[in-house]
Amino acid sequence: MTTLIYDLGLEALQTWAQNRGQPAYRARQIWEGLYRHLWASPEAFTTLPKRLRTALAEDFTFEAFQPAATLVSADGETHKTLFRLPDGAQIETVRMRYVRRRTLCISTQAGCAMGCAFCATGQMGLRRNLTAGEIVAQVLYYARWLKQRGERVTHIVFMGMGEPFHNYEATLRAIDILNHPQGFALGARRMTISTVGLVPQIRRFTEEKRQVNLAISLHAADDDLRSSLIPVNRKYPLADLLAAVRAYTAATHRRVTFEWALIRGVNDTETQARRLAALLQGMLAHVNLIPLNPTRGFQGEASSRQRARAFCKVLTAAGIPCTVRLRRGIDIQAGCGQLAARESGAPDFVLKSA
Numbered sequence: 001m002t003t004l005i006y007d008l009g010l011e012a013l014q015t016w017a018q019n020r021g022q023p024a025y026r027a028r029q030i031w032e033g034l035y036r037h038l039w040a041s042p043e044a045f046t047t048l049p050k051r052l053r054t055a056l057a058e059d060f061t062f063e064a065f066q067p068a069a070t071l072v073s074a075d076g077e078t079h080k081t082l083f084r085l086p087d088g089a090q091i092e093t094v095r096m097r098y099v100r101r102r103t104l105c106i107s108t109q110a111g112c113a114m115g116c117a118f119c120a121t122g123q124m125g126l127r128r129n130l131t132a133g134e135i136v137a138q139v140l141y142y143a144r145w146l147k148q149r150g151e152r153v154t155h156i157v158f159m160g161m162g163e164p165f166h167n168y169e170a171t172l173r174a175i176d177i178l179n180h181p182q183g184f185a186l187g188a189r190r191m192t193i194s195t196v197g198l199v200p201q202i203r204r205f206t207e208e209k210r211q212v213n214l215a216i217s218l219h220a221a222d223d224d225l226r227s228s229l230i231p232v233n234r235k236y237p238l239a240d241l242l243a244a245v246r247a248y249t250a251a252t253h254r255r256v257t258f259e260w261a262l263i264r265g266v267n268d269t270e271t272q273a274r275r276l277a278a279l280l281q282g283m284l285a286h287v288n289l290i291p292l293n294p295t296r297g298f299q300g301e302a303s304s305r306q307r308a309r310a311f312c313k314v315l316t317a318a319g320i321p322c323t324v325r326l327r328r329g330i331d332i333q334a335g336c337g338q339l340a341a342r343e344s345g346a347p348d349f350v351l352k353s354a
């Protein structure tokens with residue numbers, strides 16, 4: 001199988017150019033072509049001699065996947081694309097347009113092994129990890145799309161299909177490629193990894209002292225409820241998870257975001273809000289409250305705006321910064337895995353217990 005060009009770092013490209021008898025600056029030209037000019041095929045590299053363009057075409061593929069479907073929200077601000085990989089695996093990428101931001105929500109795995117109850121991807125199980133190049137290619141797809149409109153990607157959240165820390169190396173390699181100053185050069189602080197709470201990887205990430213933001217999908221403030229929503233909580237219960245997060249904020253002095261999908265009558269109660277406030281006391285943290293994205297087959301419902309505001313008020317009164325976020329792309333099933341689940345005929349969402 002031909003190598004996906006986005007799987008190579010600059011050094012690997014330099015080695016390749018050397019093996020082809022080319023000077024090192026040729027690799028830099030290719031790197032800039034890929035990540036600054038966003039060229040999508042060997043023919044576009046007109047700065048290179050024809051022989052080298054032919055060599056690129058012989059040794060690499062520039063096509064990670066094919067777009068299989070795209071949905072656009074009624075307000076035009078959210079796009080979601082389903083991509084089909086050469087082995088038949090499917091992934092989703094979402095682009096969200098805010099006033100000053102062009103944010104991409106990127107997948108790191110095809111499917112997911114975590115089995116979260118409120119997630120269409122979780123119901124599919126894990127098909128496979130994505131390579132760093134397949135992660136990067138999702139960004140390039142929308143970067144080219146935005147470039148045609150005179151815009152650029154401003155933020156990336158690793159919050160699409162898959163658990164990024166379950167594919168740690170590829171995710172961090174993709175971040176390094178996208179962050180490279182001679183290429184795409186997206187600042188690390190503009191990227192966010194969202195995890196359900198894999199404690200060993202949070203500790204490893206802490207040791208790396210990166211500038212990339214960390215978000216934790218928490219969704220419940222006691223172990224019984226959290227384990228019913230996020231099975232991996234049985235392995236890494238709240239006490240262990242929050243100890244790892246406290247160690248992270250202590251070592252990096254970086255604020256952590258806690259994501260909380262508000263499910264009516266399940267985790268939007270005053271009791272849950274008070275417990276959460278107690279858990280996060282004294283921590284460098286921010287809570288994002290997002291009314292649940294409704295999905296087929298799910299018994300639970302999104303909380304009302306009023307309930308969301310009341311929940312937020314409890315947190316704010318306890319000194320925990322909190323924001324009620326808008327749900328984006330409800331009409332296009334922008335929640336992770338919903339489009340792929342629909343395509344494959346799998347059920348969208350089942351709440352196992354509440």
Ligand code: SF4
Pocket residue numbers: 112113114115116119120121122123160161162163196336
């Ligand atoms: S919410 Fe995230 S971690 Fe949980 S099953 Fe879905 S994709 Fe996986």
